[in-house]
Amino acid sequence: MDTPQGAAELAESLLPPLRNRWLHTQAVVARAQEASPAVPEEDRDLLGAAAWLHDLSYAPELSEYLGQHDPSFTLRTYTHLMPNSETRTRAAVDRVLRGPEHSQDGPDTAHGPGRASDLERSQNSHN
Incomplete structure (x- = not known):
């Protein structure tokens, strides 16, 4: 399959x-x-x-x-399998939104140049 x-x-x-x-x-x-x-x-x-x-x-x-x-069994059993899922998901979405031409219309457009998004700030505070 x-x-x-x-x-x-x-x-x-x-x-x-x-x-x-x-x-x-x-x-x-x-x-x-x-x-x-x-x-x-x-x-x-x-x-x-x-x-x-x-x-x-x-x-x-x-x-x-x-x-x-x-639900408690599911969380205990499966959540450890996805430690990088947020990073992988964000990268996949970024690839689709940015496309091959890397236009200015993408996930970072609203933040302006050099400004970190709320998600990036959140990720950095947990690292």
Whole structure:
């Protein structure tokens, strides 16, 4: 299941009984397809697969197995796996917003040259 097609097949095998969740997943996939031109070509399959799989933990077959039925178990078990997620997410969003031409219309535009954003100040205060 290393392709968006495999991810779609897995999602389709588990989510349709959760009607609203399945409809939501299909809408997310449609939005991911719309956004894919803004994503580097080598990341487009990952975007597609992530769109199909993002809500899979709601499937009863997986939620029990993963411990999703118990929020404290989920936090104890999984939060340590994402220590750099904020940094990685910000970098990914910056790549999409800045684009290859590095225009002046991007995440730093509102802050003006040389001014740190609130997020950057917050990150620096925690380091």
